[in-house]
Amino acid sequence: MGRSTQLFLLLLLFIQCLVIALTANGATNEDYLLLLSLKDELKNTPDWKGADPCDNWVGIVCTNSRVTSIIFTSMNLTGKLSSEIGQFSELQTLNLIGCSFSGSIPDTIGNLQRLTILSLTNNSFSGSIPASIGHLSELYWLDLAENQLDGPIPVSNGNTPGLDMLLHAKHFHLDHNKLSGNILSKLFSSKMVLKHVLLNSNNLIGNIPDTLGLVQTLEVMFLSNNNLTGPIPNLTGMNFLNYVDMSNNSFDVSEIPQWFSPTLESLTTLMMENTRLRGQVPVSLFNLANLQTVILRNNQLNGTIDVGTTYSNQLQLIDLQNNSIVSFVETARGYNKTLILMDNPFCQNNYKIYCMVPQSKGNSTYSTLPNNCVPKDCNFGQVSSPNCKCAYPYTGTLVFRAPSFSDLGNSSYYIHLQESLMNYSQSQKLPVDSVSLSNPIKDSSENLEISLQVFPSGQDQESKESKNPLSIGIIIGAAAGGTVLLLLVLVAGVYAFRQKRRAERASDQLNPFARWDPNSGSGGVPQLKGARCFSFEELKKYTNKFSEANFIGSGGYGKVYLGTLPTGKLIAIKRAQTESMQGGIEFKTEIELLSRVHHKNLVSLIGFCFDQGEEMLVYEYVPNGTLKDSLSGKSGISLDWMRRLKLALGAARGLAYLHELANPPIIHRDIKSTNILLDEHLNAKVSDFGLSKPMGDDNKGHISTQVKGTMGYMDPEYYMSQQLTEKSDVYSFGVLMLELITARMPIERGKYIVRVVQMAMDKTKVLYNLQEILDPAIGLQTSLKGLEKFVDLVMRCVEESGANRPAMGDVVKEIENIMQLAGLNPNTESTSTSASYEEVSKGSSGHPYSNEGFEYSGIFPISKIDPH
Ligand SMILES: *[C@@H]1O[C@H](CO)[C@@H](O)[C@H](O)[C@H]1NC(C)=O
Ligand SMILES: *[C@@H]1O[C@H](CO)[C@@H](O)[C@H](O)[C@H]1NC(C)=O
Ligand SMILES: *[C@@H]1O[C@H](CO)[C@@H](O)[C@H](O)[C@H]1NC(C)=O
Ligand SMILES: *[C@@H]1O[C@H](CO)[C@@H](O)[C@H](O)[C@H]1NC(C)=O
Numbered sequence: 019m020g021r022s023t024q025l026f027l028l029l030l031l032f033i034q035c036l037v038i039a040l041t042a043n044g045a046t047n048e049d050y051l052l053l054l055s056l057k058d059e060l061k062n063t064p065d066w067k068g069a070d071p072c073d074n075w076v077g078i079v080c081t082n083s084r085v086t087s088i089i090f091t092s093m094n095l096t097g098k099l100s101s102e103i104g105q106f107s108e109l110q111t112l113n114l115i116g117c118s119f120s121g122s123i124p125d126t127i128g129n130l131q132r133l134t135i136l137s138l139t140n141n142s143f144s145g146s147i148p149a150s151i152g153h154l155s156e157l158y159w160l161d162l163a164e165n166q167l168d169g170p171i172p173v174s175n176g177n178t179p180g181l182d183m184l185l186h187a188k189h190f191h192l193d194h195n196k197l198s199g200n201i202l203s204k205l206f207s208s209k210m211v212l213k214h215v216l217l218n219s220n221n222l223i224g225n226i227p228d229t230l231g232l233v234q235t236l237e238v239m240f241l242s243n244n245n246l247t248g249p250i251p252n253l254t255g256m257n258f259l260n261y262v263d264m265s266n267n268s269f270d271v272s273e274i275p276q277w278f279s280p281t282l283e284s285l286t287t288l289m290m291e292n293t294r295l296r297g298q299v300p301v302s303l304f305n306l307a308n309l310q311t312v313i314l315r316n317n318q319l320n321g322t323i324d325v326g327t328t329y330s331n332q333l334q335l336i337d338l339q340n341n342s343i344v345s346f347v348e349t350a351r352g353y354n355k356t357l358i359l360m361d362n363p364f365c366q367n368n369y370k371i372y373c374m375v376p377q378s379k380g381n382s383t384y385s386t387l388p389n390n391c392v393p394k395d396c397n398f399g400q401v402s403s404p405n406c407k408c409a410y411p412y413t414g415t416l417v418f419r420a421p422s423f424s425d426l427g428n429s430s431y432y433i434h435l436q437e438s439l440m441n442y443s444q445s446q447k448l449p450v451d452s453v454s455l456s457n458p459i460k461d462s463s464e465n466l467e468i469s470l471q472v473f474p475s476g477q478d479q480e481s482k483e484s485k486n487p488l489s490i491g492i493i494i495g496a497a498a499g500g501t502v503l504l505l506l507v508l509v510a511g512v513y514a515f516r517q518k519r520r521a522e523r524a525s526d527q528l529n530p531f532a533r534w535d536p537n538s539g540s541g542g543v544p545q546l547k548g549a550r551c552f553s554f555e556e557l558k559k560y561t562n563k564f565s566e567a568n569f570i571g572s573g574g575y576g577k578v579y580l581g582t583l584p585t586g587k588l589i590a591i592k593r594a595q596t597e598s599m600q601g602g603i604e605f606k607t608e609i610e611l612l613s614r615v616h617h618k619n620l621v622s623l624i625g626f627c628f629d630q631g632e633e634m635l636v637y638e639y640v641p642n643g644t645l646k647d648s649l650s651g652k653s654g655i656s657l658d659w660m661r662r663l664k665l666a667l668g669a670a671r672g673l674a675y676l677h678e679l680a681n682p683p684i685i686h687r688d689i690k691s692t693n694i695l696l697d698e699h700l701n702a703k704v705s706d707f708g709l710s711k712p713m714g715d716d717n718k719g720h721i722s723t724q725v726k727g728t729m730g731y732m733d734p735e736y737y738m739s740q741q742l743t744e745k746s747d748v749y750s751f752g753v754l755m756l757e758l759i760t761a762r763m764p765i766e767r768g769k770y771i772v773r774v775v776q777m778a779m780d781k782t783k784v785l786y787n788l789q790e791i792l793d794p795a796i797g798l799q800t801s802l803k804g805l806e807k808f809v810d811l812v813m814r815c816v817e818e819s820g821a822n823r824p825a826m827g828d829v830v831k832e833i834e835n836i837m838q839l840a841g842l843n844p845n846t847e848s849t850s851t852s853a854s855y856e857e858v859s860k861g862s863s864g865h866p867y868s869n870e871g872f873e874y875s876g877i878f879p880i881s882k883i884d885p886h
Contacts, residue, residue, distance in 0.1 A: 104129035152179030170199035203227035265291035403473035451475035588639035619672030642696035668702030674826035689750035730764030745820030752815025761793035804836035
């Protein structure tokens, strides 16, 4: 298939569109009046000037004086879509992605006989899908995802139209709605040419119709998160299928299908989590040449896992967590990518890496490299482009719906995307020096997000008044599965407003992009969203102007505020005080470090702000305070022995991840009870990496540094030698474990807890004779199974010499053993909300983020985009 030819043709088509749009003069009066009546129903409409919609009206494209495209992406138009929309008789594209439309989709939409693209994604449309859409015989792209649509998916019946009539459609994106009822077998037929069928995250019931197998052109099939039942469909012969997700449905309990091989030759991704599969996973599955990801967790698969010796060389992830697998065949051609076998009988007494909590997926860290040049040291706010010129880049996020691949670590996709973006901007003579892509991740809806920076050309000077002022307002891109196409649209002539809008612009520019839906022959709908670099204004808004009511703690570095993102997600914002700001390099390092670590036992960084002289870090909000608050009784959470063991295990796993799985490994340097936070399920999360040090290749084994940390927790060997190793964290962790069982501070009334316990300990007695010292709240009257072993472990952690202390991985293993001894499964998540958990007082004071060690400042190069 000539994908590049296709790309080329589409680009040509688009250029033609533009040319026509520019030469057209004077729309018919009819379209003008229609647009005005459409506008009447809406708020936040663009400020249209003049009486000719074809004369530069934002969002309107004309051909031969008729409106052919209405593109209002991300404009936050609010209100109802008027039924008069059906009267734009020449309309070919209707794109309202990411606005705030509500109410139903008017039935008259079926009158738009010329429509090829209908994109209403990410609004609040409700009601049912109009059956009249079936009349849109030229429709290519049907995109109604992420709305509140309900009712059944309409199919034709006698004189009533339905979606089965859309024989030219390649995309059915109906996911993330409230659609219900059966997927009728009439919906699909061999006459269709669908590539994407996205029906996930709805309330669909019943069988998946066999007729789906007749759509031989299908590439991406998402049926996950519905209430589908019946048998798993037979997909034999679907040679183009590359991404299948059927997770979280209640199919009949059945043997894992054998139809994978060899016909599904294009398959990259198979996701069948929680689908009641049983039996043995066939070796042949792994032979599919393009296979990258297999997710079969939470099923009843049993027997042996054998990846074989001829497995796909693109294979990156096999997740079989929580099944009944008893063995794993280690073959000559060892499989060394991620394999997850946690919570299988095989892992009960096994401490192989694949039995551990895995690194989170999607933390591949692609970033565009310099183009054979040495990056420049740029001025404040400027960034060295891939061509090593300083510029103020436009930043945004490219979002791709349902990409056809899942190996985010394969740079070939991004390099291809980058080249296409450049080719296009060159063909359009746009003033673009280069583009840079980084940090590809999957968001919670399985969309692929890639951070984008576009560097304008002609800015490589000290002065902001560049000779070639940038006039790009909107950047649009699209890509998927190795096929890429994209468009850049120019919006010029806004100079007059520039000066006036300078002040407002700070936040605008974080999202200088609109989204567009190219008539793509490939898989994805791209969208550009706000970057994770927050502006000061945004954070001010989210925290109610940093109000007292939002204040949740403070420390040497400054204050911590609770904020709410527009999505409703709670965040904690650390706002540095001027005095505690340090060099830019440190700030950058910390952010880079933090954005690389992802683990459920580590507090995650959401973003940062480096704006208007402020430095802030934005974290996920962890609701249940610090471990210290719980131990001191301040938070009202009671911790019995079991809960303490789980907390110790969680914190140990977080640390083991930092030491053993993070790349480069990270030493925390400030492990203490105020740095362990408790989430809503009382899982431990290690926080505050302000003092953390990465272990580079050049400092094998240890780093010589100025001694920092907290008295009482600090490793005496490190204190004396100034040589920092991972074992220093192990020492602090030992002290933390003692605090966990005694609820005493490490140094209390001049006594050091390690000595106190060592003195009182009598190994010949029950509980080593420590009853007096233990925290009464631990439940002394209950049996404290494993406590002695726990104390033994502590004593090894606080050995004088680091070399004699265990590694964090061993500590994890040991705590897991102790938990098993105490009759607890170390791998079950604590999700219970037991009585004492509910005692948690909501307004508890004192907060996790109120600790020391928030040390950074200076210039962080990625920040404000200020091209003029
Ligand atoms: C969108 O518009 C509505 C109402 O006009 C407003 O309340 C809301 O804050 C706007 N959202 C954004 C992100 O601007
Ligand atoms: C699946 O379909 C193919 C042909 O379409 C057929 O040969 C095969 O027997 C079917 N498999 C099952 C398990 O029904
Ligand atoms: C695996 O489960 C199947 C039932 O799905 C059963 O017939 C088979 O004996 C089991 N195999 C092993 C090795 O336990
Ligand atoms: C990366 O993707 C390309 C294109 O799909 C593929 O040919 C190549 O083998 C992949 N590389 C790796 C290391 O998986």
